[in-house]
Amino acid sequence: MVKKKDYTNGLPDPSQLKEEILKKYPRKVAKKRDKGMIINEPGKEQEILANVRTVPGIITQRGCTYAGCKGVVLGPTRDIINLVHGPIGCSFYAWLTRRNQTRVPEGGDNFITYSFSTDMQDENIVFGGETKLKEAIREAYEMFNPKSIGIFSTCPVGLIGDDVHAVSREMKAELGINIFGFSCEGYRGVSQSAGHHIANNGVFKNVVGNNDRPREGKFQVNLLGEYNIGGDAFEIEALFEEAGISLLSTFSGNSTIESMEYSHTADLNMVMCHRSINYIAEMMEEKYGIPWIKVSFVGAESTVKSMKKIAEYFGDAELTAKVDEICEREMAKVKAVVAEVRPAVEGKLAMMFVGGSRAHHYQDLFKELGINVVSAGYEFAHRDDYEGREVIPNIKIDADTRNIEDLVVSKDEELFRDDLATKKSELEKAGYKFSDYVGMMPEMSKNALVIDDVNHWETEKLIEFYKPDVFCAGIKEKYVVQKYGVPLKQLHSYDYGGPYTAFDGAINFYKEMQRMLATNIWKLVDTPWKNEPEIVGSMTIDA
Amino acid sequence: MFENAPILKSTKDYTATRNACKLCAPLGASIAFKGIRGCVPIIHGGQGCATYIRRYLISHYKEPVDIASSNFTEEATVFGGGANCYTALNNVIGQYNPEVVAMCTTCLSETIGDDVNLYMHNYKEDNKHENLPHIVTASTPSYQGSHMDGFHEAVASAVKTFAKAGAKGKHVNLFPGFVSTEDLRQLKYILSDFGLDYVMLPDYSDTLDNPIWESYKRIPEGGTPISEIETCGSAAASIEFGTIINQGSLSGRVRSKSLSSTAASYLENEFGVENHQMPMPIGVKLSDTFFNALEKISGKEMPTRYKRERGRLIDSYADGHKYIFGKKAVVYGEEDFVIAMTTFLDEIGIKVVLAATGGESGKLESEIRKYCPERGEKILAKNHFDYENIHEWCQENKPDLFVGNSKAYYIARELNVPIIRCGFPIHDRIGGQRIKHVGYSGTQELFDKVVNALIEYKQDHSPVGYKYM
Numbered sequence A: 001m002v003k004k005k006d007y008t009n010g011l012p013d014p015s016q017l018k019e020e021i022l023k024k025y026p027r028k029v030a031k032k033r034d035k036g037m038i039i040n041e042p043g044k045e046q047e048i049l050a051n052v053r054t055v056p057g058i059i060t061q062r063g064c065t066y067a068g069c070k071g072v073v074l075g076p077t078r079d080i081i082n083l084v085h086g087p088i089g090c091s092f093y094a095w096l097t098r099r100n101q102t103r104v105p106e107g108g109d110n111f112i113t114y115s116f117s118t119d120m121q122d123e124n125i126v127f128g129g130e131t132k133l134k135e136a137i138r139e140a141y142e143m144f145n146p147k148s149i150g151i152f153s154t155c156p157v158g159l160i161g162d163d164v165h166a167v168s169r170e171m172k173a174e175l176g177i178n179i180f181g182f183s184c185e186g187y188r189g190v191s192q193s194a195g196h197h198i199a200n201n202g203v204f205k206n207v208v209g210n211n212d213r214p215r216e217g218k219f220q221v222n223l224l225g226e227y228n229i230g231g232d233a234f235e236i237e238a239l240f241e242e243a244g245i246s247l248l249s250t251f252s253g254n255s256t257i258e259s260m261e262y263s264h265t266a267d268l269n270m271v272m273c274h275r276s277i278n279y280i281a282e283m284m285e286e287k288y289g290i291p292w293i294k295v296s297f298v299g300a301e302s303t304v305k306s307m308k309k310i311a312e313y314f315g316d317a318e319l320t321a322k323v324d325e326i327c328e329r330e331m332a333k334v335k336a337v338v339a340e341v342r343p344a345v346e347g348k349l350a351m352m353f354v355g356g357s358r359a360h361h362y363q364d365l366f367k368e369l370g371i372n373v374v375s376a377g378y379e380f381a382h383r384d385d386y387e388g389r390e391v392i393p394n395i396k397i398d399a400d401t402r403n404i405e406d407l408v409v410s411k412d413e414e415l416f417r418d419d420l421a422t423k424k425s426e427l428e429k430a431g432y433k434f435s436d437y438v439g440m441m442p443e444m445s446k447n448a449l450v451i452d453d454v455n456h457w458e459t460e461k462l463i464e465f466y467k468p469d470v471f472c473a474g475i476k477e478k479y480v481v482q483k484y485g486v487p488l489k490q491l492h493s494y495d496y497g498g499p500y501t502a503f504d505g506a507i508n509f510y511k512e513m514q515r516m517l518a519t520n521i522w523k524l525v526d527t528p529w530k531n532e533p534e535i536v537g538s539m540t541i542d543a
Numbered sequence B: 001m002f003e004n005a006p007i008l009k010s011t012k013d014y015t016a017t018r019n020a021c022k023l024c025a026p027l028g029a030s031i032a033f034k035g036i037r038g039c040v041p042i043i044h045g046g047q048g049c050a051t052y053i054r055r056y057l058i059s060h061y062k063e064p065v066d067i068a069s070s071n072f073t074e075e076a077t078v079f080g081g082g083a084n085c086y087t088a089l090n091n092v093i094g095q096y097n098p099e100v101v102a103m104c105t106t107c108l109s110e111t112i113g114d115d116v117n118l119y120m121h122n123y124k125e126d127n128k129h130e131n132l133p134h135i136v137t138a139s140t141p142s143y144q145g146s147h148m149d150g151f152h153e154a155v156a157s158a159v160k161t162f163a164k165a166g167a168k169g170k171h172v173n174l175f176p177g178f179v180s181t182e183d184l185r186q187l188k189y190i191l192s193d194f195g196l197d198y199v200m201l202p203d204y205s206d207t208l209d210n211p212i213w214e215s216y217k218r219i220p221e222g223g224t225p226i227s228e229i230e231t232c233g234s235a236a237a238s239i240e241f242g243t244i245i246n247q248g249s250l251s252g253r254v255r256s257k258s259l260s261s262t263a264a265s266y267l268e269n270e271f272g273v274e275n276h277q278m279p280m281p282i283g284v285k286l287s288d289t290f291f292n293a294l295e296k297i298s299g300k301e302m303p304t305r306y307k308r309e310r311g312r313l314i315d316s317y318a319d320g321h322k323y324i325f326g327k328k329a330v331v332y333g334e335e336d337f338v339i340a341m342t343t344f345l346d347e348i349g350i351k352v353v354l355a356a357t358g359g360e361s362g363k364l365e366s367e368i369r370k371y372c373p374e375r376g377e378k379i380l381a382k383n384h385f386d387y388e389n390i391h392e393w394c395q396e397n398k399p400d401l402f403v404g405n406s407k408a409y410y411i412a413r414e415l416n417v418p419i420i421r422c423g424f425p426i427h428d429r430i431g432g433q434r435i436k437h438v439g440y441s442g443t444q445e446l447f448d449k450v451v452n453a454l455i456e457y458k459q460d461h462s463p464v465g466y467k468y469m
Ligand code: SF4
Pocket: A087, A088, A089, A090, A091, A154, A155, A156, B024, B025, B026, B045, B048, B049, B052, B105, B106, B107, B108, B141, B142, B143
């Protein structure tokens, strides 16, 4: 094996690596990529270029707007029929690929196992697909009798001029159930991120606030941006339940449209994946006065911090005592496992390139094990996810951003919770942070290399330079990385594993790392950097 | 009983497709193009198509699958995707230095009427002095066909682009259609054992099923070289697996385009290369057809090795038949796969009760009757079926097993019957890409799997734990 670099005195300066990566790009591409790669210096204001179009021909891991809207945000919700208007592929590829789980109560609806598509054919493209869409909606209604149907447009739809919103309105009137459309054609945005925003808008406009049901719990909360991959949400729900916190609705793992309809009756919104869902949190605060806080249940310490933050918000002695009791009990279990696992993995190197919040959240789990994160980045994040929420006013608005409607939301005079607004300002005076999100960069080590929208070429160079012990990303990178003799842990879908949230999830993850890092099979793999020839092929053609 | 073959109660044709039993065209084209040496496919459309398609292929093949995209923006949908196309080409050439670039279209680029061939022409003109890679295109809008149409469109297009006339040679062309990487390897052994020189297109046996590497290869080794494809026009004969091939969609391609000809039929018409078209060689009968053709073309007798394989296979049929005879199976997937698989199951005494596909040639039934002459009529053969059609049908007609890809697992699970995973896609098992189907030895593996699955089922559900058969 190659001798490992010694990182005990801090991470090495990767300037040379960066240079080497950029050297191979055409000039224009290099300029752009340069701004998307930051050598981290906590404490210093550093700006990263994020949420900009991927250069054609550079292989990205990003998906499309439709993927973010249908696949990510609405996909996990079980009581809505998600009907994809378009040719077959877009729908097929989003058919349960994210491993979202859901628990259906006796007699409840569950449509997430279906992928519905209008499967557009030649004549629909030529003559328009609205008639077929209407037929498909009627059919879905007859067959399943759902309470709501969502229509998702894929690329050709916008171009042939089908109006999914008009069709939705018409069918809503005809069938008497909630039907709404999304103009989430794949080309509309830079990545799935645009689709998140479109989904947030649609759900806020068409779902939230439809049911003003009376209170049912003392501490009513919503969890936003948790999609129950591998059963993550179940872990969190169990915690809340034991603490006596009523979870009204989750957006959108193990959840229902029905619960989103009364989500505006909550006392607090907790935002887990800030990137995909902060829009709804913002709009709910403006309209209903519900404050939001950022939480994370990835990592045992983060779970403790988040639970205590909720208890502090409610300021109820009994709740606080209960939360303390749970945390103490669970942390004892967690510490025992950490004590066993940590010596075997401490000092190992990890890198992670994933999502719009996961690459940040998962660093906590690695910290708990003493594993160094040497390089990280997101796939579809914006600057604030890297640098912190305070940079939002300074983010340049480009054509792609303007493409997506910014809903104008006004205060609901009747339902606005003045009491919560007051509570918020009081707590804020005492130093409690609302509407805040610390970015990934301030929390990473000096000299860590932060890269947005990392591509194949960069991945190769990174692996050669750092020789990491584990690489976290998704299925698309998995076999590239493993060809280098480096194990890859999927943080989108967990390779059939999970859950990894809350205390038991953390334990689960520690053990997974122990297994992954201890396996003998990598000894059979000749690490390629041992006999790496010079890179062949020039990259000098200008874009 | 089988005599009262169940008839689908509701023949209602659903408007929506619910859990489709087909994938989209550029996916198929990308697989085929991956079987050309040094080829990097580019999908001309929104980046989502390429990402989704890569995701799907990677989870089946468990290999790096590099497919680029021209990343359409809103602007490109208005002004055309030419600029994106050129940038993508520049960057792919710059990064990969490929021998071949294959450009597939999508629903999006086809809807706006982007003329990719014109773009390619212009690109070549503009870069006359550069040492450009070969360029091949495929028109693959999914509203005109499924992944199979895309696959065969790519194969046909490569042949049309590169094949040249020439003095007739001794070599044969083999167009294996959409088979597994292990199948491709088997076919190469067989052809070599017959002493034949051959051009097999596509050949992704290495490119999509790589060994571990000593150094990272941006473009995996293997695949059919262009220089070989060029000689397709002078081959002694072609063998083409599949009798449906790219007639999968009645709605578009076949009717409206000149693309209905397959690679082998094009070579026959254009260069007079005799075409032996036949179903995929699964089962004794269909493998015999293939081996007979090889005997005829090569003028050689079947090598002993295969005679023995064949003999062993039939011997095992005799050993195993009583565990499977009369069992009811549902077979599903691509049309040519379904036809061959049904023929094989029929041959071993399994009653295929439903043969279903999302393909739309309208010929599944007649083909199945042709190849299962005795019982074909009793087999319900359905084009334009999705998994929910299959699901509904099974509610009333519970089969004993499913034969096909991973996608019907949820139905098999609900009915608590075994599923024999084969075909594509398989993403809930390891080694899906390596499943062997073709020839006597492929059939042998399938046969053992089928029999053992049914024995295991019986054993697991028996109140007594027999461990002796
Ligand atoms: S637009 Fe067409 S090519 Fe792209 S994923 Fe959808 S069906 Fe496939």
